[in-house]
Amino acid sequence: MFNGQSTYKTPASCGELLQGVIEDSFALISCPVNLYNNVTVQIDTSGIIKGDSKLQKSIKAIESTLIFFEKSHLGATVKVSNPIPKSKGLGSSTSDVTSCIAATANAIGESINAKQIASIATSIEPSDATMFEEMVLFAHRTGLLINRLGDLPLLDILAIDFGGTIDTVEYNMVDRFSMWKKHEQETQNALRDITEGIKTNDVALIGKGATANTYTAQKIKPNPNLDQVIELAQSINAAGISLAHSGTIISIILDPKQKQMTYTLKQAKSKLKSSENITHFKTTRPGPIQIT
Numbered sequence: 001m002f003n004g005q006s007t008y009k010t011p012a013s014c015g016e017l018l019q020g021v022i023e024d025s026f027a028l029i030s031c032p033v034n035l036y037n038n039v040t041v042q043i044d045t046s047g048i049i050k051g052d053s054k055l056q057k058s059i060k061a062i063e064s065t066l067i068f069f070e071k072s073h074l075g076a077t078v079k080v081s082n083p084i085p086k087s088k089g090l091g092s093s094t095s096d097v098t099s100c101i102a103a104t105a106n107a108i109g110e111s112i113n114a115k116q117i118a119s120i121a122t123s124i125e126p127s128d129a130t131m132f133e134e135m136v137l138f139a140h141r142t143g144l145l146i147n148r149l150g151d152l153p154l155l156d157i158l159a160i161d162f163g164g165t166i167d168t169v170e171y172n173m174v175d176r177f178s179m180w181k182k183h184e185q186e187t188q189n190a191l192r193d194i195t196e197g198i199k200t201n202d203v204a205l206i207g208k209g210a211t212a213n214t215y216t217a218q219k220i221k222p223n224p225n226l227d228q229v230i231e232l233a234q235s236i237n238a239a240g241i242s243l244a245h246s247g248t249i250i251s252i253i254l255d256p257k258q259k260q261m262t263y264t265l266k267q268a269k270s271k272l273k274s275s276e277n278i279t280h281f282k283t284t285r286p287g288p289i290q291i292t
Helices: 056-068 092-107 114-124 168-173 177-182 184-200 203-220 226-235 261-271
Strands: 005-009 011-022 025-036 038-044 075-081 135-139 144-150 156-161 240-243 249-254 277-282
Touching: 005 092, 011 092, 011 156, 011 177, 011 184, 011 203, 011 240, 011 249, 025 144, 025 156, 025 277, 038 092, 056 075, 056 092, 056 114, 075 092, 092 114, 114 144, 135 184, 144 184, 156 261, 177 184, 177 203, 184 203, 203 240, 203 249, 226 240, 226 249, 226 261, 249 261, 261 277
Parallel strands: none
Antiparallel strands: 005 038, 011 025, 025 135, 038 075, 135 144, 156 249, 156 277, 240 249
């Protein structure tokens, strides 16, 4: 009787450092942070995938992975522990789907790479790029890896949530391609700064690119809370700001070497009275991590 089991975790993504249209494709650069899920997949021979009724994307990920490896006759039980808030733009679904795919492959004794995980994940829904073990420019609807960018320097991220939720699937059903296409040069300019910032470990340059991309996004889908976050970020000379394009989170990007977080957190709680939640994250290396 086949009875493999594996547990993986994958980090959240605190919105995106960049999103837009690049050479006729929607693309993004995720912002992986130190908040993780925990997914256990236990394989059996039942031919049935069992899990909580709320875990339909996770169940689909396991099913798709078994089909990918031509082992659809197998069954599984999935357990998910995920503290990442849902429908906020923090990559909760991508985290679960990625961990499920990686755990399933490992539990049946197969190896799987990030490109293959991305292909399976995006067949379920548009996805963040947190299945890759480095920063990448990623076509989040098709699963195509456009460019490898290298390792992100450590950033302090202050994530500000003004409430509400956004369903990723519903958000991506609205055709914004033509609007983003009009601003492709702005997106390319922001991409150039972020790419060079990652290459040279220049936090200010990464923040500059992310901020420029945020201003572009504001032209396409205005966020009523952005101005007050910009005012705060400018007052403390932050490295930049970023958005969860299909979420509710607005982030302030800080260089940890400046040691501003305690002061910034205090200022944010004092000045952003309409916010529902303010959280301090640190960026982390992306990619699914095997626990057992």
